[in-house]
Amino acid sequence: MARKLMKGCEAIAEAAVRAGCRFFAGYPITPQNEIPEYFARRLPEVGGVFVQGESEVASVNMVYGAAAAGTRSMTSSSSPGIALKSEGISYCAAARIPMVYANISRGGPGVGAIQPAQQDYFQATKASGNGGFEMLVLAPSTVQEAVDLTYAAFDYADRDRNPVLLLADGVIGTMMEPVELPPMKTDEEVAAIKASKSGWACIGHKLDYANRSWIAPGQWDTAIMQKQNEEAAAVYASWKKDLQVEEYQIEDAEVVIAAYGICARIGKSVVDICRAAGKKVGLIRPITVHPFPYSSFDKINYDVCKAVLDVEMSIPAQLVQDVELGVKGRCPIETCLCSGGNIMSREAVLEAVDAILAK
Amino acid sequence: MEKIYSRTLTIQENKVSGFCPGCMHSTVIKLIGEAIDELGVIDKSVAITGIGCCGLHMDYIAYDNITAPHGRACAVATGIKRTSPDSLVFTYQGDGDFASIGLAESVSAANRGENFTVIFINNGIYGMTGGQMAPTTLLGMKATTAPKGRNAEEHGYPMHVCELLDQLTAPHYLERVSCNTPQNVIKTKNAIKKAFKYQLEGKGFSLVEIVTSCPTNWGLDPLDALDFIEQKMLPEYPLGVVRDKK
Numbered sequence: 301m302a303r304k305l306m307k308g309c310e311a312i313a314e315a316a317v318r319a320g321c322r323f324f325a326g327y328p329i330t331p332q333n334e335i336p337e338y339f340a341r342r343l344p345e346v347g348g349v350f351v352q353g354e355s356e357v358a359s360v361n362m363v364y365g366a367a368a369a370g371t372r373s374m375t376s377s378s379s380p381g382i383a384l385k386s387e388g389i390s391y392c393a394a395a396r397i398p399m400v401y402a403n404i405s406r407g408g409p410g411v412g413a414i415q416p417a418q419q420d421y422f423q424a425t426k427a428s429g430n431g432g433f434e435m436l437v438l439a440p441s442t443v444q445e446a447v448d449l450t451y452a453a454f455d456y457a458d459r460d461r462n463p464v465l466l467l468a469d470g471v472i473g474t475m476m477e478p479v480e481l482p483p484m485k486t487d488e489e490v491a492a493i494k495a496s497k498s499g500w501a502c503i504g505h506k507l508d509y510a511n512r513s514w515i516a517p518g519q520w521d522t523a524i525m526q527k528q529n530e531e532a533a534a535v536y537a538s539w540k541k542d543l544q545v546e547e548y549q550i551e552d553a554e555v556v557i558a559a560y561g562i563c564a565r566i567g568k569s570v571v572d573i574c575r576a577a578g579k580k581v582g583l584i585r586p587i588t589v590h591p592f593p594y595s596s597f598d599k600i601n602y603d604v605c606k607a608v609l610d611v612e613m614s615i616p617a618q619l620v621q622d623v624e625l626g627v628k629g630r631c632p633i634e635t636c637l638c639s640g641g642n643i644m645s646r647e648a649v650l651e652a653v654d655a656i657l658a659k
Numbered sequence: 660m661e662k663i664y665s666r667t668l669t670i671q672e673n674k675v676s677g678f679c680p681g682c683m684h685s686t687v688i689k690l691i692g693e694a695i696d697e698l699g700v701i702d703k704s705v706a707i708t709g710i711g712c713c714g715l716h717m718d719y720i721a722y723d724n725i726t727a728p729h730g731r732a733c734a735v736a737t738g739i740k741r742t743s744p745d746s747l748v749f750t751y752q753g754d755g756d757f758a759s760i761g762l763a764e765s766v767s768a769a770n771r772g773e774n775f776t777v778i779f780i781n782n783g784i785y786g787m788t789g790g791q792m793a794p795t796t797l798l799g800m801k802a803t804t805a806p807k808g809r810n811a812e813e814h815g816y817p818m819h820v821c822e823l824l825d826q827l828t829a830p831h832y833l834e835r836v837s838c839n840t841p842q843n844v845i846k847t848k849n850a851i852k853k854a855f856k857y858q859l860e861g862k863g864f865s866l867v868e869i870v871t872s873c874p875t876n877w878g879l880d881p882l883d884a885l886d887f888i889e890q891k892m893l894p895e896y897p898l899g900v901v902r903d904k905k
């Protein structure tokens with residue numbers, strides 16, 4: 301199939317359209333403006349609807365409504381805007397409304413920096429809103445992977461009736477790479493997906509007291525509320541089968557780099573450089589950062605591994621806490637960090653690897 | 660014997676209303692139900708319920724319902740109506756919900772001329788949370804967070820939602836009504852029906868502001884609350900059509 305040179309944000313938007321997304325609402329924020337701009341051009345061509353919301357809060361709630369009406373729907377933002385969306389995401393999770401959203405994350409906290417960062421890890425994986433709900437969180441490290449994960453995200457969302465988060469950093473969102481785009485769902489397929497939700501979708505139903513649509517992100521009755529949470533927890537527990545991780549040359553590694561997103565890509569190039577020089581270095585790259593592939597760390601040979609090197613664009617480090625849960629004290633953990641919009645340098649990672657090997 | 664009045668089908672049998680005695684929320688819910696019934700649109704009706712005492716009706720209505728986060732009903736309605744344009748979509752919101760926390764979503768949807776209807780319940784107070792001050796609380800009126808009564812220097816003046824929205828070009832129909840007398844109840848129902856008809860004709864944004872009582876948090880019995888509406892609320896919130904593009 302022909303490959304096309306595309307910017308990450310635009311490729312994500314096109315992948316969503318091809319997956320059948322027919323509603324997008326968003327609010328401008330760098331470095332993800334190309335996503336709403338692309339949808340504004342593209343959705344009318346396929347009979348979809350684009351709305352520029354008056355805020356991130358409004359946008360996510362428009363998506364809550366559109367998705368509750370049965371349409372595959374998406375929103376996107378970057379870090380400070382994602383924080384504002386947490387209210388609507390929590391409502392979608394509570395009411396079990398399938399939707400997809402992307403965080404093209406930038407430096408923080410506060411308004412932070414418009415340059416790329418990975419400082420929203422805890423927010424993305426542990427508490428994206430009130431109430432302790434969970435989501436599949438997918439972290440691409442190439443534009444192609446961003447396309448493939450966006451396309452799959454809509455199926456996961458519909459399967460689980462739950463939000464799915466694409467956690468991409470500003471590098472993935474703004475760089476251009478050749479991509480192979482997934483097939484475009486036909487109008488009939490898109491209509492069939494929508495029709496499959498008509499039983500619960502909030503669009504109007506024939507008079508039938510027991511079988512109207514009642515989208516309830518909360519309950520007056522605490523017993524019903526607990527049952528709702530137990531049902532959601534059972535869905536979360538089923539995600540072990542959806543774990544995605546790249547384990548690269550870890551069997552004999554004396555240093556194992558742990559990184560996701562753009563840092564993992566840089567880390568992988570470090571592995572290749574080191575291996576060419578005869579240094580035994582490997583990489584664990586979570587693709588689903590929630591749920592987290594803790595068991596990959598059981599495959600490290602701790603008789604030879606001197607340390608796991610956590611590489612992330614966040615100060616203080618965040619991913620490292622999940623790495624610790626995976627390593628379980630079997631070897632030391634070192635970090636190589638940058639933050640505030642600075643992009644991880646390969647030299648810094650190489651230096652950190654050499655420092656461990658020299659010990 | 661000829662049957663001249665019966666329960667509207669859009670209200671379920673054998674269910675209990677959660678509202679306090681004398682609360683006009685329940686009157687309005689009945690009127691919405693009758694309007695839907697008479698227009699024959701139950702199979703396409705969707706309510707977006709705000710956060711507040713408005714949520715107490717969800718158990719006993721018969722049409723589709725979704726609860727919006729506090730203040731976001733107009734954004735949720737936008738998403739539903741834009742992707743399901745044949746549905747009859749209306750929000751049901753209190754004054755704290757629509758005019759305080761949700762002001763941005765409310766005014767922006769009105770300004771876009773979204774083709775849905777807002778049923779706006781102005782009881783001058785936060786009912787659900789126990790009588791705190793709302794943007795619509797009258798000057799001098801006591802609230803738990805304005806224990807000495809609302810004063811203009813500190814709290815500003817009561818907000819007139821219909822008149823505020825009348826500054827925008829897009830809205831099609833804005834009317835303020837009340838439920839304090841039998842005549843006004845009939846006018847309220849007619850206003851709701853008119854707003855729904857405009858929506859079904861694709862005319863754009865409509866809002867019916869209903870001046871109602873909250874006997875519980877006003878500290879009045881239901882009958883005295885009717886007098887309070889007549890003597891205090893209506894001079895501040897005059898009834899009538901504020902905009903009707905027809």
Ligand SMILES: Cc1ncc(C[n+]2csc(CCOP(=O)(O)OP(=O)(O)O)c2C)c(N)n1
Pocket residue numbers: 710711712713729752753754755756757780782784785786787788793
């Ligand atoms: C984000 C958020 N903030 C605050 C609340 C608490 N709360 C529930 S109802 C309400 C006020 C509702 O007042 P109003 O809209 O006037 O409705 P009424 O009960 O008077 O009909 C508040 C503040 C909430 N549920 N969510």
Ligand code: SF4
Pocket residue numbers: 677678679681682683684712782786787872873874875876
């Ligand atoms: S608190 Fe007020 S608004 Fe709420 S149900 Fe009671 S009377 Fe009605």
Ligand SMILES: [Mg+2]
Pocket residue numbers: 711753754755780781782783784785786793
């Ligand atoms: Mg109120």
